[in-house]
Every structure is written in C-alpha cells, then in structure tokens.
Amino acid sequence: MEPLNPEAITKGVQSVLTKIRSAEEKAGRPAGTVRLVAATKTVTVEHIAGAVRAGLSILGENRVQEALPKIAAFTQAPVHWHFIGQLQRRKVRSVIGLFDLIQSVDSLDLAREIDRRAEEAGRQQNVLLEVNIGREPTKAGFHPDDVVRSIPMMAQLSHTCIKGLMTIPPLTADPDSARPYFRQLRDLAQQIAALDLPAVRMDELSMGMSNDYEVAIEEGATLVRVGTAIFGARHV
Numbered sequence: 001m002e003p004l005n006p007e008a009i010t011k012g013v014q015s016v017l018t019k020i021r022s023a024e025e026k027a028g029r030p031a032g033t034v035r036l037v038a039a040t041k042t043v044t045v046e047h048i049a050g051a052v053r054a055g056l057s058i059l060g061e062n063r064v065q066e067a068l069p070k071i072a073a074f075t076q077a078p079v080h081w082h083f084i085g086q087l088q089r090r091k092v093r094s095v096i097g098l099f100d101l102i103q104s105v106d107s108l109d110l111a112r113e114i115d116r117r118a119e120e121a122g123r124q125q126n127v128l129l130e131v132n133i134g135r136e137p138t139k140a141g142f143h144p145d146d147v148v149r150s151i152p153m154m155a156q157l158s159h160t161c162i163k164g165l166m167t168i169p170p171l172t173a174d175p176d177s178a179r180p181y182f183r184q185l186r187d188l189a190q191q192i193a194a195l196d197l198p199a200v201r202m203d204e205l206s207m208g209m210s211n212d213y214e215v216a217i218e219e220g221a222t223l224v225r226v227g228t229a230i231f232g233a234r235h236v
C-alpha cells in the first residue's frame, strides 16, 4: 500500500461516493438514501481532515480513547460521529452526547447503561442494535433470536431511541457470499418493525464495508462503514 497522501484520500472518498451512487441506481433506490460512514480507526486527524474536505461528513470510531481527541479536533467542522466498536459499560458515561449514533449496542445490559447515563445527562441517545447475523461464536452482537426477545425491554428505555440494526457478517473473500447475511438482517429488521413497538424504528440498516458495500446497498443498507477503500490498508 502506498503511504497516505492527500490526493489519494480525496480520490478514495470520491471513488467510494461514486460507487455508492451507482449501487443506489442499480438497486433502483433514490440518490442519497445511503450514507457513507468513514471508519477512521488508526487514521490521523490530519488525514481525516483531508477526507472531510473531500466530502465526508460522518465519521465512525471504534475506541473511546482514540475517539475523544479526534472529536475535540473537529468541533468546528460540519461532521457527525458514530460509535462503531465494542463499547464497555464503564466507558458509556464518557461517550454520551458525543456520538449522534452508537451503532454497536450488543446487549440489554449495555442498552440499560446507555439509557441510565443519557438520562443523567438529560439527553436522548440514538442507537443501533448490533446483530451477530452469522451466529459466530467469537463475534459481538445479539444472536438474531435474542434481539427479537430483548427488544420489548429495550423499547421501554425512555432516553434511548432504537433506530435500526447493524451487522458485521462473516468474513468472506467474495462479496456476494455476504449477500444472504445482508438479506437476513433486512428480514430481521422487518420482523422487528412489525412488532410496532413505540420508540423502536427500523429506519437504518448499517451493513457493508470496503469489500462488500455495493452488495449491501443492493440489499437495503442505509449506512455503509468504509475504511480501507478510503484511507488504504491499516498498518496497526
């Protein structure tokens, strides 16, 4: 991989945005229905700034410690932050109010802690529920059956708004092999939407990364999380 330079990042952003538009078109979806979340783990503030100038507006971070100084560096910029990594309960208090969306709520306990801390802060926190759609033993996320079982409890949390689902499907070399998982996540969202619970919306499906975001868009993704295709391979 070439060392990162501003031109490469600008080209990366433009190329991903262009491919998102064509995938929307191919899927017969209106332009702008899919939003790009740049996965910025290990990427420096300087490189993120270049990507923001090139047109990015949603940044996704995985680790609280790494995210806090970056968020502080962009308080004057028109950007929104999403949390996309595993969130420890003891860190919840420090993230309330900083992230427009916590995409990676993977347990009822975590949802309750978010709700408690959001209430303390006098805020509403938007979240997605992370689903382990491939039922992989080592992966974070609700088991697909557990999410259906737990959601009525989460629907009662008064300072947490559930906006949809997120998943990281099993890693495959061929993007098309992820398609059945994306479909399953969409079906699960429809099943949950049919429960018609107050304060539970299934508007967002966060699925698709660098190697398979176009397939995810064909299957209904509204948020794609892309790192490598914008910033190049990570070295750490």
Ligand SMILES: *Cc1c(COP(=O)(O)O)cnc(C)c1O
Pocket: 039, 041, 062, 084, 085, 168, 209, 210, 211, 225, 226, 227, 228, 229
């Ligand atoms: C790193 C990361 C991505 C982006 O992965 P790429 O393959 O680099 O596009 C997406 N989602 C999550 C949760 C990540 O941690």
